[in-house]
Amino acid sequence: MSSPRRLVIAAAVATVAVGAGVFVALRPAGDPPYRPPSSRVVQPGAPGQSGRPLSPDELSRVSPPRHTVADTLFIQRMIPHHTQALEMTALLPGRTANPELTMLAKRIEVSQREEITRMQRWLGDRNVAADPHASHGGHDKPMPGMLTDEELGQLKQARDAEFDRLFLTFMIRHHQGALAMVEELYATGGGLEPASDQLAREVNADQSVEIQRMQELQAGMH
Numbered sequence: 001m002s003s004p005r006r007l008v009i010a011a012a013v014a015t016v017a018v019g020a021g022v023f024v025a026l027r028p029a030g031d032p033p034y035r036p037p038s039s040r041v042v043q044p045g046a047p048g049q050s051g052r053p054l055s056p057d058e059l060s061r062v063s064p065p066r067h068t069v070a071d072t073l074f075i076q077r078m079i080p081h082h083t084q085a086l087e088m089t090a091l092l093p094g095r096t097a098n099p100e101l102t103m104l105a106k107r108i109e110v111s112q113r114e115e116i117t118r119m120q121r122w123l124g125d126r127n128v129a130a131d132p133h134a135s136h137g138g139h140d141k142p143m144p145g146m147l148t149d150e151e152l153g154q155l156k157q158a159r160d161a162e163f164d165r166l167f168l169t170f171m172i173r174h175h176q177g178a179l180a181m182v183e184e185l186y187a188t189g190g191g192l193e194p195a196s197d198q199l200a201r202e203v204n205a206d207q208s209v210e211i212q213r214m215q216e217l218q219a220g221m222h
Contacts, residue, residue, distance in 0.1 A: 067126060070190030074200065075119045076132040078181060081143050082112040082119075085174055088147070088167065091155055095163045104213055108171070111206050115199065122195060145177015165221065168214050175207040175214075 089105040096102065123130055147155070147170055158166050182204045191197040 064194055065192035067193040067196055068190050070185055070188040071193055071196035072123075072126075072128050073132055074181060074185040074190055075122050075196065076128075076130060077143050078178070078199075078203065079116055079119050079130065081146065081174075081178060081181065082116050084146060085112050085171070086116075087152070088155065088171060088174070091163075092167075095159050096167070097160070098164050100217060101164055101167065104210065104217070105167075108210060115203065119199060122199065143177060144180040145174040147174065161221070165218075168218050168221075172211055172214050172218075175211045178203055178207050179211075 086109060089109045092102055092105050120130065151170060155163070155166050155170060182200045185191050185196075185200050191200050
């Protein structure tokens with residue numbers, strides 16, 4: 001992910017408005033999954049004056065931002081995006097003997113399967129359909145990074161070093177597509193709701209790390 005994208009995402013998730021003149025500092029992305037946001041909330045002061053932290057009682061009366069259409073589309077589209085990644089990792093047995101690639105694919109499988117479960121729960125908790133066509137009148141557009149049927153066929157036919165090369169090429173592109181979807185979420189006004197923001201930041205963090213590792217494996221093949 002390029003430096004400008006990092007700045008866009010960092011700026012978008014650093015603070016979120018939760019009420020008139022009230023901002024919440026969200027928890028660092030490195031904390032364990034599904035902890036609630038940090039309770040440090042600052043109410044800005046008058047011009048020239050510093051803000052003041054809200055008390056726990058005042059904080060309890062602050063309503064968090066609700067999810068938006070952008071949040072819903074992000075979750076609905078990320079589920080099939082993750083599902084294709086699982087389809088790709090399922091192809092490794094019998095096609096590669098590379099232990100590092102196998103370990104990386106297992107990491108991808110575990111993290112994305114767990115995220116799919118959480119995203120499905122997110123939709124269920126909000127009584128939202130899993131299919132974006134059902135919620136948004138059939139509006140759809142291609143998801144970035146997704147493999148075509150032809151490319152999946154290529155991957156299925158490949159073996160050994162050729163499989164390793166194709167898998168890394170396709171999965172890097174697939175992960176970069178997920179990062180683009182995170183960037184689009186914030187660019188279209190989403191990610192203010194704490195739960196959708198947390199999911200997006202974890203997708204961004206996990207897949208950025210995995211892209212770097214895949215690029216290292218690619219470099220070792222030359």
